[in-house]
Amino acid sequence: MxxxxxxxxxxxxxxxxxxxxxxxxxxxxxxxxxxxxxxxxxxxxxxxxxxxxxxxxxxxxxxxxxxxxxxxxxxxxTAPQADAARELAWRERLAEYYIEHGIDPEFTSAGAVxxxxxxxxxxxxxxxxxxxxxxxxxxxxxxxxxxxxxxxxxxxxxxxxxxxxxxxxxxxxxxxxxxxxxxxxxxxxxxxxxxxxxxxxxxxxxxxxxxxxxxxxxxxxxxxxxxxxxxxxxxxxxxxxxxxxxxxxxxxxPELHRVALRESGDDSTAVTNLFTGRPARGIMNRVMREIGPLSDAAPAFPLASAALAPLKAKAEAAGKGDFTSLWSGQAARxxxxxxxxxxxxxxxxxxxxxxx
The missing domain is CATH 3.20.20.70 (Aldolase class I)
Known part of the structure; x- marks a missing residue:
């Protein structure tokens, strides 16, 4: 040894x-x-x-x-300065998901601090x-x-x-x-x-x-x-x-994250800024596939999470990780x-x- x-x-x-x-x-x-x-x-x-x-x-x-x-x-x-125009553009990009899940597009949430x-x-x-x-x-x-x-x-x-x-x-x-x-x-x-x-x-x-x-x-x-x-x-x-x-x-x-980890393969993850506004590697899910993992529309870190918070809560209640940050490296397998x-x-x- x-x-x-x-x-x-x-x-x-x-x-x-x-x-x-x-x-x-x-x-x-x-x-x-x-x-x-x-x-x-x-x-x-x-x-x-x-x-x-x-x-x-x-x-x-x-x-x-x-x-x-x-x-x-x-x-x-460094805590970012509020950018009303960027926040509005991000919410408009997510509006179709709000409507699909029966959430008022004007609903606001603080998101994770x-x-x-x-x-x-x-x-x-x-x-x-x-x-x-x-x-x-x-x-x-x-x-x-x-x-x-x-x-x-x-x-x-x-x-x-x-x-x-x-x-x-x-x-x-x-x-x-x-x-x-x-x-x-x-x-x-x-x-x-x-x-x-x-x-x-x-x-x-x-x-x-x-x-x-x-x-x-x-x-x-x-x-x-x-x-x-x-x-x-x-x-x-x-x-x-x-x-x-x-x-x-x-x-x-959370259990839905554990399930995703168990099923993850070598090519299941991507670097995304959708969930927080800063690049991070996580398991691909619906919002990453449909918007694209990296988006210029996402507000600066950590403000992007606020608009996704109600969608995350609604999907997780239904047992889905469509809007959840499923953080994982490439070697989960x-x-x-x-x-x-x-x-x-x-x-x-x-x-x-x-x-x-």
Whole structure:
């Protein structure tokens, strides 16, 4: 049986194995994080869809149940300015669906609230002092970044290009998540939003590893020991796994999403901006097929979700995911349904068995 030759992430985070639970906003729960952390990986807790109070409660629960290192994740987007013309155009594009489902086209909904990292979230970090703090869509302003750093937390963030990786290292990140195009959920882009030039994981990882001096974490398309071994061979010090954990009972995943995941194939997903206004990979459904996965009509992130919210609710009540964001990476078919702790231990054992 092999050993972990590159121990930089293991030692940096204080974990037993170089496996990081992707902090998936929505599906991510304290129970899921706890199970992965207790099994030797890095427990990750997403906060982008949480209020400060909800995040506080989740961290309180997590800290009371495990001594394992914790990664707390936040979004770093800039709140958009309201654009009445764009909102109107988006609603007009969806009007036929409103009529079909018997919903007043003038009906308004707030949609899901995705809150960027701010003073209140920073105070939460200062209170709980998580071992790792991760950011998506770049980094927060320097004052907030410095406050997080002062807690002793290791800071990591997603890069989808070499240029983004170099930027993150130059701005103080302790490790870089190399997020390949295969990854599910929101793209971590912040310098270049052109989806036509996005790079796959196994082309991106070695190029980022060559470009930066800090450890690299491979994300996207990794769901079993073969993917982990390949990522490590290409220069990654660890892997971040998301979609494979969506199949675990501890993940908060609606049944219609679970069914879609079980039926997903290698070509079942696409990158879309319809659900939030920002590109994210999910399983193709009706609205993605009929409008097209990417649309210039969709309002800026995260405002696009409001107009889709009543359609989503109506369809889900009928057991359909026609207007639901069914986030998934491209390797769902490689996943297994088992408890998160059991899955983590299996991934560790199977990877070590394959390592030289």
């Amino acid at each position: 092999g050993t972990w030759r590159d121990r930089r992430i293991i030692e940096l985070f204080g974990i037993e194995a170089p496996i990081i639970l992707a902090p998936m906003a929505g599906p991510g729960t304290p129970e899921l994080a706890m199970a992965v952390g207790e099994a030797g990986g890095l427990a990750s807790l997403p906060c982008a869809l949480s209020s400060v109070e909800q995040a506080h409660d989740a961290l309180t629960l997590l800290r009371s149940k495990t001594r394992a290192p914790v990664n707390v994740n936040f979004f770093c987007h 995705r809150r960027p990292f701010d003073n209140e979230f920073c105070a939460l970090v200062e209170e709980f002092k998580p071992e790792v703090v991760s950011f998506h869509f770049g980094l927060p302003e320097k004052l907030l970044f410095d406050r997080v750093k002062a807690t002793g937390a290791k800071i990591i963030a997603s890069a989808t290009t070499v240029a983004e990786a170099r930027w993150l290292e130059a701005h103080g990140c302790d490790a870089i998540i190399a997020m390949g195009f295969e990854a599910g959920g929101h793209r971590g882009t912040f310098l270049n939003h052109d989806m036509a030039t996005q790079v796959g994981t196994f082309a991106l990882v070695p190029q980022i590893a060559d470009a930066v001096s800090v450890p690299v974490i491979a994300a996207g398309g990794v769901a079993d020991a073969r993917g982990i071994v390949a990522a490590l061979a290409l220069g990654a010090s660890a892997v971040q796994i998301g979609t494979a954990y969506l199949f675990c009972p501890e993940a908060k995943v 490689l996943a297994r349904e088992m408890p998160a702790g059991e899955l983590t231990r299996a991934l560790i054992a199977e990877t070590l068995a394959r390592l030289p």
